[in-house]
Amino acid sequence: MIIVTNPGSNLPAAVVERYGILVAPQQIVVDGVAHDTRHGVDMAMVEGWVRSAKEHPHVVGTTAAEFVSVLRGATRQDREVLVIMTSRKIIGSFDAAQVAARTLLRMTGNEGVRVVVCDTGVTDAGAGMACILAGEARAAGLSLDEVVQLLDAYRTQVRFGFLTETLEYLVKGGRATALRALLANVLGVRPLVAFNEGELRVVAKVSTKVEPGEALAQWVEGSLGPGRRIWAAIFHGGVPERAVKTAVALRKRLDVSFLWIMPLSPSIYLHTGPGAVGVAVVPLSVLPWWPDAAPLIG
Structure with missing residues (x-):
């Protein structure tokens, strides 16, 4: 296979x-020029495109x-x-x-x-x-x-949610309205965006005074219940320290069997922008099979 x-x-x-x-x-297309995301596209490059492109770059x-x-x-x-x-x-x-x-x-x-x-x-x-x-x-x-x-x-069964530092990229990419961004800035909150039946939706509003990792871990625990044995992936937009804090917060609340931390892919970073952090978590007990030991992928 x-x-x-x-x-x-x-x-x-x-x-x-x-x-x-x-x-x-x-591909990420920047003013008509296509760039294969498999080859050397990093966050700094995406940020440069967003700043300089006549139109917000888009993914094909x-x-x-x-x-x-x-x-x-x-x-x-x-x-x-x-x-x-x-x-x-x-x-x-x-x-x-x-x-x-x-x-x-x-x-x-x-x-x-x-x-x-x-x-x-x-x-x-x-x-x-x-x-x-x-x-x-x-x-x-x-x-x-x-x-x-x-x-x-x-x-x-997978739970996938993230918090952004700014809604600018989501607005430019058509994933959020300018009005929602304005309200978030005025009210001092970040939207917690999650997948629901394959679509991205705002599922909560989190105060900017709350540590993002704590908010994400609390959301996961509320969805799954405390102490569940899980696999977890943590992804971030150039803020590894937030990813580590998220990992610590998850481990306090859940039995983390496998933990994987990764910078965001270029195509997703294009929509979240710098400072984003998120989690993908699956409870093992609901799966028909899982490995006896955590994968060694380092």
Whole structure:
């Protein structure tokens, strides 16, 4: 079984190599010029684009044609391919992957090939953690159907939320209204933005006087209940100290079996801006399978 994903899953090179994951192309377009997010795009570059571009840069997901090429390469390695995607409701890459899978299966020589496309319902490290889970499950001998069942459970149970330092990038990228940004600034609150059925929604307002990590940990505990055994991913917009404080706050409230801290992917940083911090958490007890030991991905 070969795992394929898009760059929005925010997988570092070491994880890609460990699990033999194929990463499809994805572009950030800046005033008509496309930049592949797999190659050397960092936060400083994104900030420079936002400051200097005539129009706010935008993300173009993987096209069906690009996916066909990636899938053809995958089927040369294995006849079973699992495509793990970021939420279909925020980018068109999931639909493109499905079109590509159908196209590939109609091609001569692909008899017996299986391609399954899974929607994680989240993005960034939340989708990346799903890839790690799938990689561990494959290594443990689970079948393609069993891994798909595992990812279906993951999608329904994962909690993904973040706090931004500023709403400027969300407003420019069309993810929040200017009025909401104005109210947040006037009232001294940050919106806690979370995925709900694959869509981003404001689920709470947090005072700017409250430590973001404490607010996120409290939100997770309120959603799951205290002391649950979890896997957690923490992602941040250039503020590793906030990520560490979030990790400490999570460990106080929950039994953290696996913890992964990552800077935001360029495509998501484009919308959150500097200072953002967030969490993706899944309770293990609701999954049909999980590893006996935490993955070693460092």
